[in-house]
Amino acid sequence: MNAPARSHTSPISPTLAADGRGLLLVAGPSEEVAKRIESFLRNAGHPLRCAWVDDASEVEDILRRSPPDLLLCDDSAGQAQCDRLLKTALELRPDLPVLILSREPRPGGVVQALEHGARDLLGYGDAAQLRQLELVVIREFLGHQHLRRLRVMSERLHDFEQRHSQLLETTADAVAHVQEGILAHANPSFAKLLGYENPEALQGEPLIDFVVADQRTRVKERLRLVLKGKHAGEPLEFSFEGKEHPVPVSAQLVVSSEDGERVIQMIIRSDTQPGLTPSVVEGTLVANPPPASASVAPSNERLGFLHALSASERSGQPRGALLLTVDGFSALEDRFGLADSESLLEQLRQALKARLAPADQVFRYAAGELAAVVGRPRLADIQSLGELLQRELSQQIYTTAQHEAQLTLSLVAYPLAGDEKAEAVVREIQRESRRLSQKGGNQFAVLGAAAEASQSEREDARKAAMVKKAIEENRLKLAYQSIASLEGDSRQHFDVLVRMIDDTGKELHAGEFLPAAAKFNLMRNVDRWVIARSLAIIAKRAGGKDIPSLFVRLSEDSLRETDDFLKWLTELLKAHPLQNEELVFEIQEMVLQNHIRKAKTLTETLAKLGASIAVDHYGMSSNSAQMLEHLPNISYLKFHSSYTQKFNEKEVNRRMSQLMEVAKQKKIKTIVSHVEDANVMARLWQMGVNYIQGYHVQEPEVVLLASEFITKAKSIHAPR
Template sequence: MTQLPSALLSEASGVLLVITTAEEVAKRIESHLRNAGHPLRVAWITDLEDLQDVLQRNPPDLVLCDENARKAPAEKVIALANQMRPDLPVVVISNDHSVEDAVAALAAGAQDFVSYSDLRQLRHLELVVVREFVKHHHMRNLRLTQQRLADFESRHQQLTEGTADAVAHVQEGILANANLAFTHLIGYDEPAELAGQPLIDLVAPDQQSKIKERLRAVQKGKHNGEPLELVLVGRKGQVHVKAQLILGTQDGESVIELLIRAEGGKGRPASAQAAFHGRGMFSDALAEAAPADGKSMRTAMLLHIDSFDALEQRIGHADAQEVTSLLAETVHTRLGPQDQSFVFSTDELALLVQRPNYNEAEQFAEFLRKEISGHIFAARQHEAHISLTITVFPLGGQEAPEQVIRQLADEARKISARGGNQIVALGATAKANQVEREEARRAAQVKKAIEDNRLKLAYQSIASLEGESRSHFDVLVRMLDESGKELHAAEFLPAAQKFNLMRTIDRWVVARALGVIAKRAASKEASVLFVKLSEDTLKDNDGFITWLKALVQEQPLKSDEIVFEIQEVVIQNHVRKAKALTQALREMGAGLAVEHFGVGANSAQLMDHIPANFIKFHPSFTQKFSEKDTQKRLGDLVEAAKQHGLKTIVSHVEDAHVMARLWQMGVNFIQGYHVQEPEVVLLASDIAGGRG
């Protein structure tokens, strides 16, 4: 199979939604696709209500609708998808296959009709999925490009209308549109009065042959942008101008832009005459900068123009230097009364700004970066877009000026060489503040993800070494960020814990796991789900028990369908609460597993106090399994667990030899990537979230 489709599927972060009554169908399709090398997330639902919920919040890339799904007839699925997500492809699948069924599905609006009855048909299904994913990926890119183009054209129109330069667009000799500056230049009041007029009618008679010749030349790619002396004729008489004719496109058609610069730099900021200091004075200012006093702080910044060498090659040294001067003027108008600006080098400006705190200083830098990236700098002969890499160094009062300058310059140039157009914080003050703000940002992101239902569950198999037929799964929580990127627990739970969000996350996961159990109640043999609880939840023992009892009253648990995991060190710190929770869980039909077990001084004694069902050993037992002391310690604890009637689980198993030795030691279950990576066959509600 070719590599291109798989690469595109990976880029698209593909989500495949399977609508079928039997979960086994979704698992069979998911297994075939993943074995074929397609990194997809597969979700499973059974009815139209779930489909509507998914389409409202976070649509998949492709829907496979089983013809035999009783609660979601194919024609209704297609109609709902067309109504809510017109670009979403729907493929009808079936265990059987007939020409009549295929014709009916295509007539209803399906993209295809495919069987999943055997390997040959699954291969056919795989190719259809690849085709539809690639098509949908391209369609999303097309929609995004169209939106960006519309945004660019809108912003360009705003810039054209607001500039002091006179601008008019000419198509086949006719004025298509003009800005207000051009309109006023020739004595008209409104741009609409000029639309549709021949350009030749606005040119002095003795100049008309010259403008016709130049229009023809520019249309052929000659003299593009070169200055041209013209005499225009307006309502108030003749106007002598120096114009440029620049070839471009508008709405896919060729257009020539007539550009007349404002005389004497008219329209430039009043601060254009401001004086700018040099590098030496920047160093002196850093030496004299007062340390933060609690009311304000001084922050040094270096503004580096990205790809300045390429800019010089494109527009010439003189115009490139004028762009730098225009940048300095623009930045100067944004400075506060206590701020200072310095010309640092040909393509760099330095600032020393005073703000109440570092956050506001960095926000100012980001404001400058964004504003400059959207600005058009008009030099004498050319226009230019530029971007900035800005290094920011908050001053604590102890820094040596030369050290600050060296770090600012070295880091700005290094980052700019990699693409630039970003803010980089330097110094101990900035880094400490950045860590704190990143944790706060991540916590806010988690809170918003909970509100938007962008958390989801994945499941990793816990395999029996004794041949037990019942499936056991460790429930893992994941989060989709605003762009749809999947984050693992280690990437967001530390921030959630610091900002007191763990109780909320625990309850979300427990409620969702119970929903999974309810959805799979029709399965021949229900799986056992292991769900982790945090220390915050154990501290709130009474509240959690009350909440859980109310939840399971609606859907009573069967024996051992759900097992709650709590780390040993947490239980050791709250033994009484752990005992009370274990008893309450037993009464509700749930179990308890002691996680990260075996590294405490009193691990063996804990088994006497907490009537758990399982113990799961700390990952260090697997990581250091080659050490004799580790194996002896593990063997002793396994034997003690047997005497207490507890089942044992060893996690992070990555090696077949280790697995064999664990079986010899009498371990009951193992878990890890050698056994199976986390499952991706999920309920559709588990993948809901903000993918664009």
């Protein structure tokens, strides 16, 4: 075996972040160009992936749906093809860098490439040319990445500015922007505070002209100090000269930037007491929460909640406790007054009851806190209800005769398993709800042993739904880990691994989603997607030299449905019949033993279709050797990873030697996985093992085909 290639990146070479997100699309007649470029870049320490496509129409489809980071056009397809691709890229993705590849760049070719819209013309025939290609790819990749991020941030900034402007126009608080002493902007509440109907009448006027005469020097001095970074955010109390009478205010002054210019933002509430300052939470102006109010709900309400919770212990139905805390309620009381704040809380109570079932009970637990005892068919439904309530009740606008507010809420749910004590539950949800509120609020939490079990079930269901959606949207992809020969076999063997791109663009390994897929009976769908994709790869490479052998796993679900599976596979193979060992099906030993008759039918038919069979996780049963008597069509035995992990244990080594001898007698080739040590590899060779795989040999990697590209490319657009 060849030693791993060394990185040739020099200390001053620019490198890319090792997040595996870089995608290059190579368009040309030869897949070898894509493989050579990817190998060179990865050996240089750049985690880029190359996809290969030989059809211009496929390039157009990819550019319309999920563009790459770079497009590389191989001019061996002809100048007309390159010109067509350049034109397509400029029309569909004007920002996409396009590079022209040439085995032997001709004089003047760079100028011609630039004239046609390419970013450069590069060779790939020798190491020096590949080094130049590496540096240009890094330059263009980083430039395109920065441009993409700039556009995303520009859109976010635009959205933020729109929300901010809307907030300023609709909030009951008076807000003004002061630039060099001049009122640059005032919202309707600020104009109303000074007795004006139209805020535009104030814009362009000196702020100090609206301050009472004997306080102007003090206000001027504070404005000057705030611009120097002193006293920012501290309350400033003074009076404005209103149209009819002076208006005493408490203002918060902070420095911000607007169109690159420094401005002072003044936030004012005419009824604010010193020490209460506003802030923006989730896009809504709310008061910073002072210490909790001393007032509490009537004791009979709290006792009613406790008694209802105790009664639910004996009901025998899935029940749960909810506690909802209004964030910063004490500040709300100071801002709106007791009467209006109580009115807002009553509106919240009615909104809560409207979203509950008739049999659910709602209680006033304390000042700014509501509690509920709810029943639902499943414990998982109680958590879903809590999440829904926290989200919807926080989005609602609550209005009184004098005020309106969007409350932020912290809510804790506690699904009851049946053996909890009511008082302990109440203490726990009270402590957690108030803790969340004091740490910023606007949060949801679920507690209790039942919640943990429910959460695990919900998480599996979420992952299963994600797998189903990923199959529908073609967001699975394949990776390949080399199965290296210890006997000098020139043919390449690859273990096919399935990966999934989640909704955020993150790449998940099989262990992160396949258990959930198996739990929710989705493995049949996963199997067929992987097999169909593997056959497409085999067909794509048909006629080339050194056709590899792909090892594809088959689940127990597919084995259970042997007849349907074989019917589906036979139909699929009509377009491209299998050649010798192009496709090897891996099935776990215990799965085969649990369905021995179906396994015999399956393996016999697969052999007739030109496929080979490998037994995975071999050697874990006391009947491992005897099973081979019932399944004569086995071509490979892949030992369970424990044989590698415990290789130095005498008993394990003895057992492996016995099974190796059986394999040699039956002329079945053997594979040992998880090889991460050179000494173990040498000893395996001495034992007569035919193949090995593991990170010591080679980590999984991908050379993508165009059909696999769009799945991977979707991760580009995920926010970072």
